[in-house]
Amino acid sequence: MRIMENDPHDGLLAIDTHVDIPWPEGPSPFQDGPRCVDLPKLRQGRVGAVCFAAYIPQGSRDDAGHLAANARAWAMLEAITAMAPADGSGGQLATSAAGVAAAFAAGRPGIIPVIENGYAIGRNLEHLDAFAGMGIRYMTLTHNGHNEIADAAIALPTLGDKAEAYGGLSDFGQDVVARMNELGVLVDVSHASKKSMMQAASRSRTPVVATHSCMKTLCDHKRNLDDEQLEVLAATGGLAQVTAVSNFLRPKARAMDLTVEDIVDHVDYAVKRMGIDHVGIGTDFDGGGGVRGYMNTAQTPSLTAALARRGYGSEEIAKIWGKNFLRLMRRAEEVAAERKAAAD
Numbered sequence: 001m002r003i004m005e006n007d008p009h010d011g012l013l014a015i016d017t018h019v020d021i022p023w024p025e026g027p028s029p030f031q032d033g034p035r036c037v038d039l040p041k042l043r044q045g046r047v048g049a050v051c052f053a054a055y056i057p058q059g060s061r062d063d064a065g066h067l068a069a070n071a072r073a074w075a076m077l078e079a080i081t082a083m084a085p086a087d088g089s090g091g092q093l094a095t096s097a098a099g100v101a102a103a104f105a106a107g108r109p110g111i112i113p114v115i116e117n118g119y120a121i122g123r124n125l126e127h128l129d130a131f132a133g134m135g136i137r138y139m140t141l142t143h144n145g146h147n148e149i150a151d152a153a154i155a156l157p158t159l160g161d162k163a164e165a166y167g168g169l170s171d172f173g174q175d176v177v178a179r180m181n182e183l184g185v186l187v188d189v190s191h192a193s194k195k196s197m198m199q200a201a202s203r204s205r206t207p208v209v210a211t212h213s214c215m216k217t218l219c220d221h222k223r224n225l226d227d228e229q230l231e232v233l234a235a236t237g238g239l240a241q242v243t244a245v246s247n248f249l250r251p252k253a254r255a256m257d258l259t260v261e262d263i264v265d266h267v268d269y270a271v272k273r274m275g276i277d278h279v280g281i282g283t284d285f286d287g288g289g290g291v292r293g294y295m296n297t298a299q300t301p302s303l304t305a306a307l308a309r310r311g312y313g314s315e316e317i318a319k320i321w322g323k324n325f326l327r328l329m330r331r332a333e334e335v336a337a338e339r340k341a342a343a344d
Contacts (some may be wrong), residue, residue, distance in 0.1 A: 008308035008317055009301040013048040013104050015322035016297065017241045017280060018190070018212035020055050020116075020287035023076060029083050030090060036285035036296040039083065039090055042109040045300035048322060049100045049110030051137065051211065052080045055287065056117040058145030058156060066122030073120035077113050077134050084111045095135035097329040100322075114188075114211075117143035118150075123172060125179050137329060138186035138211065141173065141196060149173035150196035153222045168195035174203060181205045184336030186328060190282075191223065198232055205339075206332045207237035209325070212282035212289075214248040215240075215269045221248050227273060234274035237331070239324055241282035242266045244289035258291040260306040267320065268310065276316050280324050 019037045027033035032040035037050060054076035059065040084093040092103035094110035103110035113135050119142075121127035131139070141149050145156035146165040150173045155161035169177065177200055180187050187208040189197040201208045210233070216224035225233070225240055233240055242263060246253045249262045263281075270279040283289040285297060293302050307317050 007301070008314065009046055009304040012046070012304065012318060013100075013322045013326075014046065014300060014304070015049045015051070015100065015110075015112075015280075015325050016047060016283050016285070016300075017051045017209070017325055018053060018114075018116075018243065018282035018287070019050050019285045019297075020053050021076065021079060022286060023055070023072075023079075036283075036290060039109060041296055041298040042091070044298040045296075047109065047297050047300050048104045049094055049112055050297075051112045051114045051282070052083070053114050053116040053140075053287070054080065054120070056115070056120045056143065058117060058119055058143050058147060058152075058159065060159065061146075061148060063122075066119070066124075069117075069119045070122060070127055073115055073131065074134075077115075077131070077136070080111060080113045081135070093135065095137060096333060097326045100326060100329070112137050114138045114140075116140040116188075117147065117191075118173075118176060119143070119147040121176070123148050125175060128176065128179055128185070129183065132183040132185050136185060137332075138188045138209065139180065140188040140190055140211065141176070141192045141200065143191050149176050150200070151193040152191055152196075153193050154191070164193070164195075168193065168199040169203070174199075177203050181332075181335055182339050184332045186332050194226070194229060197225075197229060201232050201236050201238060204236075206335045207239070207328055208233070209239040209241065209328055211241045212243035212245070212284045213240060214242055214245070214266045218266055218269055219248055219250055221251070224248055230270060230273045234278045237278075237328075239278055239280050239328060240270050240274065241280040241325070242270060244283045244285070244291055244294060246288075246291060249291070255290045255295070256292050260291060260294050260303045262291060263294070263303060264306045264310050267307065276319055277324055277327075280320055280322070
């Protein structure tokens with residue numbers, strides 16, 4: 001690795017793989033306001049694309065709960081796609097790897113719709129098909145609390161959860177992973193239990209991704225990835241996207257106790273365990289992410305500068321900030337095309 005002399009963020013296609021949106025009401029994404037991520041801040045921070053998540057909190061696993069979760073996901077996805085109006089005044093919808101590249105070439109932030117928590121599909125694969133038609137590029141299998149798909153890393157006794165519901169993926173969850181592969185939708189294992197994550201990585205024909213997680217060796221949190229999980233991700237071609245959530249970076253830490261150097265510590269550890277091709281960034285801005293000096297997306301170059309100070313060169317930074325995730329997007333598209341061709 002070498003130290004870079006020029007602005008390391010100049011010309012970089014940076015992709016933040018996990019950002020929440022305020023819901024049900026929040027500041028406009030078209031104005032520079034209190035959101036961590038809005039379109040003006042994306043331009044100021046020179047961020048090429050963002051995975052905006054329709055976050056669905058886990059609720060009751062019955063028909064009423066599933067109906068409400070599905071309706072919320074649709075409404076949130078509509079709000080996300082509205083950030084890319086047809087008149088070109090906002091971002092540009094990017095529902096493929098080529099779409100991300102096209103948005104970057106056009107100088108417009110790429111808007112990548114995703115779903116956080118497969119609770120949104122309830123027990124119905126047709127809902128997954130419909131969301132894929134809406135353009136989602138990944139779905140997080142669980143959030144906190146088990147759902148019909150898999151066990152979560154954090155059970156919710158308030159919802160009647162035991163430590164495990166299935167010992168990993170449910171039978172339905174195995175079908176969900178297979179269908180996601182067929183649709184070209186990436187499998188996000190953030191929030192999933194270790195058994196769920198390991199089984200998803202084994203069963204998925206497309207490499208899986210943890211879009212916003214940190215390293216358990218550096219911070220012993222149920223949401224973080226241990227060394228065995230990192231090894232499986234690397235062996236299967238997957239990704240660990242380091243997040244900026246303070247208590248995932250350091251035990252019981254507050255955002256202002258930490259800096260970008262703490263994020264880079266986790267990047268360094270992952271790179272050493274997995275290799276440069278398996279690491280990226282997913283901030284979880286507007287969902288709890290942020291450290292001193294990097295509290296919003298306008299400050300993104302500060303993290304890039306920290307990576308350069310740590311010795312990462314331009315190609316390595318490009319991989320961490322976007323090339324690795326684009327590779328997985330392309331692979332998901334290829335697997336879907338291969339499976340469609342085999343079925344025809």
